[in-house]
Amino acid sequence: MQSKLSGWSKAYLIIVFIILYAPILFLVMYSFSKGNTMSNFHGFTFDHYQTLFHDPRLIQIVLDTLIVALLSSLFATIIGTAGALGVYETRHRAIRQTVLSLNNILMVSPDVIIGASFLIFFTMLGLRLGFISVLLSHIAFSIPIVVLLVLPKLNEMNASMIDAAADLGANPWQTLTRVILPAIMPGIFSGFLMAVTYSLDDFAVTFFVTGNGFSTLSVEIYSRARQGVDLEINALSALWFLVSLLLIAGYYFLEQYNQGRKTKNRQQVEAVIK
Amino acid sequence: MKQGKLFYYIPYGLWIALFVIAPVVLIVYQSFFNIAGHFTLSNYATYFHSGVYLKMTFNSVWYAFLITAITLLISYPTAYLLNQLKHKQLWLLLIILPTWINLLLKTYAFIGLLSRSGSVDSFLTFIGIGPKQLLFTDASFLFVATYIEIPFMILPIYNAIAELSPSYVNASRDLGASGWQTFSRVIFPLTLDGVKSGVQSVFIPSLSLFMITRLIGGNRVITLGTAIEQHFLVTQNWGMGSTIGVILIVAMVITMLLTGERKKKGRTRHAK
Numbered sequence: 001m002q003s004k005l006s007g008w009s010k011a012y013l014i015i016v017f018i019i020l021y022a023p024i025l026f027l028v029m030y031s032f033s034k035g036n037t038m039s040n041f042h043g044f045t046f047d048h049y050q051t052l053f054h055d056p057r058l059i060q061i062v063l064d065t066l067i068v069a070l071l072s073s074l075f076a077t078i079i080g081t082a083g084a085l086g087v088y089e090t091r092h093r094a095i096r097q098t099v100l101s102l103n104n105i106l107m108v109s110p111d112v113i114i115g116a117s118f119l120i121f122f123t124m125l126g127l128r129l130g131f132i133s134v135l136l137s138h139i140a141f142s143i144p145i146v147v148l149l150v151l152p153k154l155n156e157m158n159a160s161m162i163d164a165a166a167d168l169g170a171n172p173w174q175t176l177t178r179v180i181l182p183a184i185m186p187g188i189f190s191g192f193l194m195a196v197t198y199s200l201d202d203f204a205v206t207f208f209v210t211g212n213g214f215s216t217l218s219v220e221i222y223s224r225a226r227q228g229v230d231l232e233i234n235a236l237s238a239l240w241f242l243v244s245l246l247l248i249a250g251y252y253f254l255e256q257y258n259q260g261r262k263t264k265n266r267q268q269v270e271a272v273i274k
Numbered sequence: 275m276k277q278g279k280l281f282y283y284i285p286y287g288l289w290i291a292l293f294v295i296a297p298v299v300l301i302v303y304q305s306f307f308n309i310a311g312h313f314t315l316s317n318y319a320t321y322f323h324s325g326v327y328l329k330m331t332f333n334s335v336w337y338a339f340l341i342t343a344i345t346l347l348i349s350y351p352t353a354y355l356l357n358q359l360k361h362k363q364l365w366l367l368l369i370i371l372p373t374w375i376n377l378l379l380k381t382y383a384f385i386g387l388l389s390r391s392g393s394v395d396s397f398l399t400f401i402g403i404g405p406k407q408l409l410f411t412d413a414s415f416l417f418v419a420t421y422i423e424i425p426f427m428i429l430p431i432y433n434a435i436a437e438l439s440p441s442y443v444n445a446s447r448d449l450g451a452s453g454w455q456t457f458s459r460v461i462f463p464l465t466l467d468g469v470k471s472g473v474q475s476v477f478i479p480s481l482s483l484f485m486i487t488r489l490i491g492g493n494r495v496i497t498l499g500t501a502i503e504q505h506f507l508v509t510q511n512w513g514m515g516s517t518i519g520v521i522l523i524v525a526m527v528i529t530m531l532l533t534g535e536r537k538k539k540g541r542t543r544h545a546k
Contacts, residue, residue, distance in 0.1 A: 082282040082285055083285075147286075203378055248367055
């Protein structure tokens, strides 16, 4: 397969990958530099990592960012999966379309609109800006992607399985937990991962709805970056990159495993049929 | 079953009401109030009569168009070539991986790369072009914005190409079409939906990027997003900010209508 690509094509892909990764590798490289700026590598050191691990404020912000990401994704996955099930069971076409259109509003809305309108909303409610407002916002903007990732799995699912479960005497709860949820688990899982990604990557919405006391990583980096380069941030991004690599490797192997299991199951079924 | 449906819709419906409908209504409502809190149409009057806002809107749309066009030009071949690779899922993951890196970190990297006496500047001096002002220019803004958006364009196009059955391509070749004809008459039309959703997911955010205009563009480029942020968080004129927000929503709806048309047609055709 690989030999099908001409030299030019390969060169093109290589250049795209270099452009995509150069800035990141550049950040990582300078996290080991002795200097204070991102120019002229001054020799290898772990100093910036030590500063990082002795900076309680930054560690707190990293923890807060992770907590917001995991909590918001968890809630968004639950609500989004419920939403997808609701849409799936809605037979009325017009209602279904309306709900899906409403669902997609936050997907396509620019971040500043979401941030500004949530800011007005929270201010009118009298909610203090901080952890809660950030968490609520992250849950809110992650729900639609979960719905969009779970719904296709529901539509792919063989609907007669639900009838079969009902015929065999399963109550709705059993049908849900034993038949439907296992069938759509890959969708739920990718929904959760996407929600985590959305939350970790968000800057604009958080920037609008966070108060003075609470900060996430992106907001913190924004305020630091406006003051100039600080190699402690480089050290942080190196660690961040490592975590991302591990996450994506885990995701990839899980997918491979699932694929493998599927084909194995199919082979068994075929063997039985024969 | 009916009860189940209601049960599912309680949290989800609540979310739609509180976080989808209410904020949109509120931002429209807020746009009718001036800074002193009086109901007025003056925000819209200001927007349409002062050339500043109209020019800013035009600029913002123009930059978003440029970003989308450049991103598309780079992404389509990439998505196509990725599909030819062995282990293409792994390569796709590697394209997506940079999007898992926080947006701010990537932008921050460019501050280091492009700043005076930064690496790119040193390189230019080394090859004899001499030091240049790279940061805080329009070009640097375009470059960084394109860099950020590329994976979001590649992903939908990649999926569209992956769904394309190779037998169409083979049939076209068998029937004597040249490589370019196969591409322009078969491959591109059949993957147009992917292109459209890519354009949608790049153009709309590009209208509202404010962080890159501040950190990389050095406030030379003012997008709609920058103006909204300025009004909400700096001058505290929420009314005017909301007015620009409404304009941005209108721009967004127009974009969606333009890029979503084909899809709807397809849907009704298949529904029969």
